[in-house]
Amino acid sequence: xxxxxxxxxxxxxxxxxxxxxxxxxxxxxxxxxSLVEVMVAIALIGTVMAAAAPFxxxxxxxxxxxxxxxxxxxxxxxxxxxxxxxxxxSLLTGRGRTAVEAQWNQARLTAPDTLVAHLxxxxxAWDTNVANASGRDAPLPTEPHGIAVNGSDFAQHWYVGLxxxxxxxxxxxxxxxxxxxxxxxxxxxxxxxTWQQQECPANGCVYVASTLVNKxxxxxxxxxxxxxxxxxxxxQFGYVDSAASLQIxxxxxxxxxxxxxxxxxxxxxxxxxxxxxxxxxTVGTYSVKVTVTDxxxxxxxxxxxxxxxxxxxxxxxxxxxxxxxTAVSLSVPRTxxxxxxxxxxxxxxxxxxxxxxxxxxxxxxxxxxxxxxxxTVSDAGTPARTASVTFGWRVNxxxxxxxxxxxxxxxxxxxxxxxxARYGQPPYSWQATGLPTGLAINPSTGxxxxxxxxxxxxxxxxxxxxxxxxVATMTVVVNVAAKTPADVQVTAPSPDSPNQxxxxxxxxxxxxxxxDGGGGNPRYVWTAAxxxxxxTVETDGAITGRxxxxxxxxxxxxxxxxxxxxxxxxxTWTVT
Numbered sequence: 221x222x223x224x225x226x227x228x229x230x231x232x233x234x235x236x237x238x239x240x241x242x243x244x245x246x247x248x249x250x251x252x253x254s255l256v257e258v259m260v261a262i263a264l265i266g267t268v269m270a271a272a273a274p275f276x277x278x279x280x281x282x283x284x285x286x287x288x289x290x291x292x293x294x295x296x297x298x299x300x301x302x303x304x305x306x307x308x309x310s311l312l313t314g315r316g317r318t319a320v321e322a323q324w325n326q327a328r329l330t331a332p333d334t335l336v337a338h339l340x341x342x343x344x345a346w347d348t349n350v351a352n353a354s355g356r357d358a359p360l361p362t363e364p365h366g367i368a369v370n371g372s373d374f375a376q377h378w379y380v381g382l383x384x385x386x387x388x389x390x391x392x393x394x395x396x397x398x399x400x401x402x403x404x405x406x407x408x409x410x411x412x413x414t415w416q417q418q419e420c421p422a423n424g425c426v427y428v429a430s431t432l433v434n435k436x437x438x439x440x441x442x443x444x445x446x447x448x449x450x451x452x453x454x455x456q457f458g459y460v461d462s463a464a465s466l467q468i469x470x471x472x473x474x475x476x477x478x479x480x481x482x483x484x485x486x487x488x489x490x491x492x493x494x495x496x497x498x499x500x501x502t503v504g505t506y507s508v509k510v511t512v513t514d515x516x517x518x519x520x521x522x523x524x525x526x527x528x529x530x531x532x533x534x535x536x537x538x539x540x541x542x543x544x545x546t547a548v549s550l551s552v553p554r555t556x557x558x559x560x561x562x563x564x565x566x567x568x569x570x571x572x573x574x575x576x577x578x579x580x581x582x583x584x585x586x587x588x589x590x591x592x593x594x595x596t597v598s599d600a601g602t603p604a605r606t607a608s609v610t611f612g613w614r615v616n617x618x619x620x621x622x623x624x625x626x627x628x629x630x631x632x633x634x635x636x637x638x639x640x641a642r643y644g645q646p647p648y649s650w651q652a653t654g655l656p657t658g659l660a661i662n663p664s665t666g667x668x669x670x671x672x673x674x675x676x677x678x679x680x681x682x683x684x685x686x687x688x689x690x691v692a693t694m695t696v697v698v699n700v701a702a703k704t705p706a707d708v709q710v711t712a713p714s715p716d717s718p719n720q721x722x723x724x725x726x727x728x729x730x731x732x733x734x735x736d737g738g739g740g741n742p743r744y745v746w747t748a749a750x751x752x753x754x755x756t757v758e759t760d761g762a763i764t765g766r767x768x769x770x771x772x773x774x775x776x777x778x779x780x781x782x783x784x785x786x787x788x789x790x791x792t793w794t795v796t
Contacts, residue, residue, distance in 0.1 A: 288420075291369050292413040292427035299376045299411040300431055305475040306359055308433050311380050311407050317346040319355030319362040324379065327412075332426045335412050342381035342408045343399050360409070372415055379410040383432070397432055407433040448473025448514045450522040456508075457558050457601060458485065458500045459531045468494040468522075473514030483508045485528045500528040530556030532605040534597060539612040542585045543619035543692060544643045548572055550581040552609060557599035567593040569615045588617040588690070618644025618686045620694035630672050630703040634659045637668040637680070639694060644686030651683045654774070654790055656698055675700040676710040677718065679774060679790040708736045708781050710789035718791035720775075722752075725766050732761035734779035734787060743782035750775045752795045767795040 303311070324344050328336055347354070355362030364375035384402030386395045397406050413427045451469040458464045468479060468490075481490035485506045488498035494512065506528070511521040535553040542548050554561070563579035569591060572583035579597060596608040621640045637659070641648050650666040658673030666684065678698040685691050702709050712733035713720070722728045734744050748757040752775075754768035761779070773793045780786040 288372065288415055288417050288425060289427060291372070292374060292415060292425070295367055295369075295374050295376060296411050296413045296427055296429045299378065299413070300409075300429060303360065303378070303409045303411070303431060303433070308407060308435060310359060311409060311433060312345055312347040314350055314354055314358030315347050315360065315362055315380060316350050316352040316354035317348075318352035320344050320346040320380075323355070323362045323377075327377075327379070330423060331412070331414075332421065332423055335410075335426050335428055338410050338428055338430060339379060339381075341397075341399060342383040342410070345380055345382045345407070364414070372417065374413055374415045377412040377414065379412070381408050381410070382406070382435075383408045405435040407435055409433060445474050446472040447518040448477060448512045448520050450510060450512055450520045452522045453510075453524055455524055456526040458526065458528050459556070459601070459605070460500055460503060460528060462531065463499050464488060464497065466496040468496065468510050468512075470494070470512045470520070473512065473518060473520075474516055476515060478513045479510065480513075481508060481510045485526055488526075503528055503530055527558075529558055532557035532597065532599050532601075532607045534595065534607040534609045536609040536611050540593070540614070542569065542613070542615050544585050544588065544615060544617050546619060547584050548582060552579055552581075552595045552597075554579065554597060554607075557597070557605055557607075558601045560600055562598045563595070564597075565593060565595045567591045567613070569593075569613055585615040587615060588688075589613075589615045591615075616644075616690040616692055617688065618642070618648075618684060618690045619692045620682055620684055622694060623696040625697040625699065627699045627701070628672055629701050630675060630707050632672050632703075634668045634670050634672065637696070637698070639666050639668075639682040639684070641666070641684045641686070641692065644684070644690055644692070645688045647687055649685045652680060653683075654678050654680045654695075654776075656680070656700055657786075657788065672700045674785075675702055675707060675787040677715045677789045677791070679792075702736075706736055706783075706785070708734055708779060708785045708787040710777060710779055710787045711735045713789070713791065715789060718789060720791065720793040721796065722767055722793070723796050724768065724770055727766055728755065728763055730763045732757075732763065732777060732779070734761075734781075736781060736785070745780045747778045747780075748775060749778075752793055770795050 321344065324339060327339060347358075360378040360380055362378075364377050367374045367376065383397035383399060383406055385397045385404040385406065387403050397408060409431050411429045411431075414424050416424050419425075448470050449472050451471065453466060453468055456466060470477065477494070478492050479490055479494040481496065483506050484490065484496065485500045485502065485504065485508075487501040488496055490496045490510070494510070504527075506526045507523060508526045509521055509523045511519055513519045533555050535555075537550060537552055540550065560577070561579065563574055563576050565574040565581065568574065568581065569585045569587065569589050571586040572581055574581045574595065579595070581595075591613045592610060593613045594608055594610045596606060598604045598606045618641055621642065623637065623639065626636060634656075639650070647664070648666065650661055650663050652661040652668070655661065655668070656672050656674070656678045659668055659670040661668050661682075666682070676699070678700065679695055680698055681693055681695045683691065683693045699715060710732070712731050720728065720730055732746060744761065745759050746757050746761040747759075750773050751757065751763075752767040752769065752771065752773045755763060755765045757763055757777070771794075773795070775791055775793050777789045777791075778786055
């Protein structure tokens with residue numbers, strides 16, 4: 221049977237404290253403490269506090285060192301379990317002579333004296349059936365195995381050698397297993413765990429444990445270990461293109477254990493040790509089944525869901541413009557992330573708030589402001605993913621009252637089209653684009669005057685600027701019907717629903733047509749302004765080409781009859 225021997229060094233010093241208590245009475249003439257007595261008392265208190273500081277610092281350092289040592293002990297026990305799982309003759313498997321000698325020489329040069337002293341108690345041993353340089357992939361590798369725990373890096377080292385004991389003699393104590401050849405050979409496996417922390421010596425801290433393994437064949441006992449049982453890892457979550465790692469655990473079973481898995485998300489794989497690693501590549505929810513098989517071919521399995529989502533990303537909604545007294549509702553575009561989400565925002569205009577669950581910003585601005593707004597969202601991942609966007613937000617103190625779509629007749633006076641501004645600081649300056657032909661706007665008062673000269677449909681946009689520089693815009697649809705049969709109208713696209721939508725590089729399906737009291741006239745001449753890049757209009761009204769650039773364009777189609785009468789149709793053309 222193997223014999224374990226763990227080497228641990230510890231030193232503890234307990235301070236001895238003494239307290240002296242004196243008592244006395246003031247004389248009848250005493251009425252309190254003098255200034256000198258007070259100063260002496262303060263000096264004594266300061267001295268005591270200063271003296272206690274090193275003990276506090278030392279206690280913190282010792283506590284930190286003890287935490288590192290506790291982790292090292294656990295890692296060393298894990299390394300010893302690997303040794304116990306191997307047959308005695310397998311301890312040297314894969315450990316070539318050159319690799320072993322290099323490992324031992326390196327330890328003698330750089331390792332702490334504690335480790336070197338243990339190496340001196342045995343002779344190096346190696347596998348004579350492998351290449352001299354082998355050792356990296358041995359069951360007990362010749363190179364250190366790194367483990368990260370709580371932000372600290374630890375390394376496991378295995379040193380395998382031979383030692384001998386004298387034969388047991390009745391009445392005499394059993395001697396130590398030493399490096400000198402003797403009648404009873406043993407394998408000695410030395411496990412060293414090294415790590416660095418502030419309290420370590422220059423060449424690092426080391427925890428050393430060793431075990432003796434009988435070089436002969438161990439007797440076989442029927443341990444009747446229970447069948448292996450997989451510990452359910454519960455539902456898992458991950459992100460596309462983010463590395464994942466999950467160790468599946470089990471209890472029971474006879475070593476060695478072998479693991480397999482089916483249904484893993486693309487990009488993940490399972491090692492025979494039960495460790496799942498990789499980088500997920502595809503979004504989805506996958507049903508994963510893991511199976512463990514022990515030495516006696518007994519198996520157990522567990523099935524769990526593994527959900528892969530896109531990484532959490534926010535898209536800026538762009539700079540925002542709002543007006544005092546006008547309700548706002550804004551959602552920041554989001555993709556990916558594990559639900560539920562938690563939203564927050566800084567730099568919102570007064571009167572606006574963000575819904576922590578939905579991310580919708582709503583409310584009614586109350587103050588003229590120009591702000592930098594940051595919206596942040598966090599998901600339910602472990603650890604949580606966070607994304608944020610920053611954009612400008614201006615609350616204008618001026619706005620234009622909306623005007624409902626207008627239906628008028630050619631040659632009618634421009635009544636009801638004059639815009640009204642509010643909340644701003646007069647005087648105002650007015651501009652208008654897309655006014656029906658025959659109309660004009662007064663830049664000082666905003667009054668629209670004139671008579672509607674040509675049909676058919678106009679998108680009139682008013683812009684007002686107040687004395688502070690605040691700007692507001694408003695667009696109104698004006699439909700101008702023919703007054704007489706001789707008046708020209710655009711009949712296609714339909715004035716009731718003229719807006720167009722076309723994909724980039726797609727051929728548009730728009731057909732144009734005009735009419736007057738005499739029906740279609742082959743002498744119509746067509747022109748257009750504001751067409752998406754890549755499109756042109758022929759004089760016969762045919763729209764040719766393919767759009768090349770995404771965007772929303774305001775288009776004006778104009779048809780002119782042989783008698784000089786004309787009609788305009790304004791609409792929006794969206795290229796996706």
